[in-house]
Amino acid sequence: MQNIRKRSGIALGAILSLVVSLFAGVTPATAANEAAAVVTPLGSGALTANSVPITERFELFTRHGNTVAGVNAGDLGNGTAANYSLFYSISSESNGVNIYTAAGSAFAGASRVNTPTSVSAAADYPSSAATGYFTVTSTSPYVYFEMDQNVVNSLSAAVSITVTPFLDNDGEAGWSAGDSKGDAYTFRFIPWSGLGASLALSTPVQGYNGSTASVTLTEGTVRWSQLNGSFAVGFSNTQDVESDAVTLSAQATAATSPTTYALSGSSIVSGNYSFSAAVQTSQMTTLGAVNSVSAILYYINTGSIDGSDPEAALAGAMALGATVTKAVTAVSAAGLTVSPVTSANIAKTGDNNADVRYNSAFTLNVFPYSASTTTSIAVASTFEVVSNTGLEFGANAGVRIAGTAYTTSAALNAVELTIAAGTTTLAMETFGQEADATDNIVVKLTSQLQSTTLTLQLKEVDLTVAYTPTTVAGLAGTTKSFPVTITDQWGSSTPRTDLRVKGTLVLTGGSTSTAVATVTAGAATLAIAPAPAINTGSATLTLQTEYYNQATQGWQSIGNSDSVAWNVYSYTAGTDAFKAPTTPSVSASISYGVTAYSWSGVMTVTVVNSYSPVTVTATGLVIQNSDVTTDTASDTLTIAANGQSANFKFAGHKAGTYTVTFTSGTATTTSLVVIDAAGHDKGASITFDTTNLVAGATTAITGTLVDKHGNPVATGGTASVAVVYTGKGLPFNNSSAMQTDANGEFTFQVLVLSTEKGDAAISATYKPAGATVSTANKTFAHALTVGGAAASADKKVNAGSFKGFVAVYARGYEGQRLSAKIGNDWVIVDPIVNNQDNGTLFRVVDFTGAGVNIAVRIYIDRVLIDTINLTTK
DSSP: OOOTTTOOOOOOSSOEEEEEEOOOOOOOOOOSOOSSEEEEESSSSOTTOOEEETTSEEEEEEEEOTTOTTSOTTOSOOSSSOOEEEEEEESOTTSOEEEEEESSTTOTTOEEOSOBSSOOSOSOOOBSOSEEEEEEOTTOOEEEEEEOTTTOOTTSOOEEEEEEEEEOOSOOSSOOTTSEEOOOEEEEEEOGGGGOEEEEEOOOBTTOSEEEEEEEEOOTTBOGGGOOSEEEEEEEETTOOOGGGSOEEETTEEOSSOOOOOOOGGGEETTEEEEEEEEEOHHHHTTSOOOEEEEEEEEETTOSOOTTOHHHHGGGOEEOSOOEEEEOBOOOOSEEEEEEOOSSSEEEEETTEEEEETTOEEEEEEEEESSSTTOBOSOOEEEEEEEEESOOOBTTBEEEETTEEEOSHHHHHTOEEEEOTTOOEEEEEEESOOOOTTOEEEEEEEETTEEEEEEEEEEOOOOEEEOSOSEEEEETTOOEEEEEEEEOTTSOBOOOSSEEEEEEEEETTSOEEEEEEEOBTTEEEEEEOOSSTTOOEEEEEEEEEEEEETTTTEEEEOSBOEEEEEEEEOOOTTOOOEESOOOOEEEEOOOOSSSOOOOOOOEEEEESSTTOEEEEEEEEEEEEESSSTTOEEEEEEEEEOBTTEEEEEEEOSSOEEEEEEEEETTEEEEEEEEEOOBOTTOOOEEEESOSEEETTEEEEEEEEEEOTTSOBBOOOTTOEEEEEEEESSEEESOOSSBOOOTTSEEEEEEEEOTTOOEEEEEEEEEETTOOSSOTTOEEEEEEEEEEEOOOOTTOEEEEEEETTEEEEEEESOTTSOEEEEETTEEEEESSOOOOSTTSSEEEEEEEOOTTOEEEEEEEETTEEEEEEEEEOO
8 A cells, every 4th residue: 555645646536525633732641750751642642542553653742850850840951950861662673763853842843863774865764773762952852753654654563662761860871870760651653454444334315415424443542633634534426426516514514615524622532533424415316316325434644624625635545444335225214203102101292292291201102104103114213302491400300311311401402312223112201300381302303304303391290080971860859979080181090198079069049069088099989969959950060179288287179170060850759751752763783893883873762850760671782871972781771861851872783673662760662773684795604404415306405694693694786605516416506606685595406316325515605795816705615415315204213212222213214224323332234124014114222221311313324313312211
């Protein structure tokens, strides 16, 4: 590789550079031994920051120690004290070193102090030895070492040099026992590869305006402040756009006229150095599709450069590693979500707002999504805090994000986290906060050209007492109970034990009743009666949560109240009656859900006695109070009439017409509820009416299609049934598109010859949409026995018992096979030969013993004809 100080003329095509200057004015570090000469490195950093690239120089400062006699502390020399000298030791004699001293840290007019091997007009030649010493005058205390560039280059091996400062007190050449020796200091020249430089390039996104190069140099002992040059990142792309047509940016700051971009000194931390650079590619997209973006890291030893002409600036640059190229990827996110994961501590209050409980932990959804806001995609995103208002910060107060606590406002507002692809949630928590109406945090999620924000408003607990329903009815003077719940705005029951619920009932005419109930685990039951007992009419019950104020020693209202309209009525026995009109009938479709019912229209009944209870009985149906939908029951439901009317809805699983009965006191009336027939696409199963086909006859086979509740399904419309018959016998009138009737039935025939005997099968495919191939299709199989004898009045089987024997009888089955299972025994006769006097009755016996309960199963030609249960005699 070429010498970085001599290199020139690199042609880079379309290079976009960002340069980081590393100059820094510093104060020399302090050494330990102040009783002799002292040597320290120039620039910032600890003494252990003692390395520079082999093409750079290493700069030192020499002085008297603070306790040297005859000089002021740290004085460079006042003429009365001896000058100081430096021993130096080089790790390899083959590597030449040049040593210069100067009066100032800028090294203006520096002069060489070590002896060359020969006299030459050139300044570049090797030193004469691997060790030596030289005297440093008090007027030129600044010293730098450099490796001879005729001997080394950027690839050369590392070289270590140790310098030992001393005061030449005895006048003898070199260091001797009479001299004052200071602390030795070792520094290194390392090859460029020793910096551990690496560059990572973010994947550019189609239509996006940038790609970011992140650079890291991992060598931890580099004295960055002594480097004489700058790092640069060169960008290019497949369109080869001219560099001066593209805007550069650094550290998220864009500039319309690119110049030099320098990192602050705070970026140099613990000897490790890294930075990021971004190039805006918006100009690239106007010149055609960009397929890829490339970046490469350089070092330029000439200091800061003008970014407006990067090709000239990089003419003498040293490439640190290979070019990194990333292909442009397409935008895959339809949008982003930063939203609350609903819990007891956070609740969404708007598209971009959420309420958060003070000093609690909560979780946010943070992900890009595709077609649905709930379907995340594996694309990385950036989460940041935009601002905060009114928050408390300190050692015990702040905000915790992903496990890291931020205890200053500046630190919180600087949060910028990368949310890795596939991560969908982020944990947050506030702590040490004091309630204030303005306290909030604004966060932002960014990915693929898009961003969205969420304002997290910190909230105090706000309690609400609630009772359902909102309207009730009751007899004058009669106590009613009201179970209530007390929850906060996040839906959590309050754990407080210092609460009660106060009920205030105001009846028409101005009479007022009050009652209280203790709150336990966020619930209470309030019992209260309207007063006076003779008054009727409209009343309002107000429910209010109260807490015991220790300061005032009294009860005080807290949170939101609830109210209930209470219709107070009187009743005289024997006056119950229904008024016309009552809804004659309502209809509903079959309900297929377990709890998600298909409700009918509203059925209204009207009573004479306002607000009196009405009981409806509808066996086989689910009944709902249509005014308070949570009031639901099966078969029977009682509600209080709202005024003079009661309103109901009905649902059921079985089609048909149902008579419903309404009762109010001693009065009754009826109406009808019609549950409509199953739809043509609701079929769930098919069954058949026979398992045996008779030899020498044509048998009609009927299939029945029903829904999940057993309701018949008439196909019609698009639905149909495809019937395929296989095996013995000749089917006809079956097809691939058969229709069922109102009873869900379809029929076809099978002819069996007198000589045919064996098995057959039916395959029936129900097609709700009529499609031959569909995931909605359902297929059912049915097995048949072919060739059995026809049943007739003169054909019969039976069984009986006598003297411990079981006898099996068969009439009219001569020539066929009989098999009978008697308990665990099998009796088989094949063929049957009648042996009784009448020539038609056959009998076979089997001994079992008396007093045995037994089942006798009788088969003809392997078809079960009958089962006889008996106790043997």
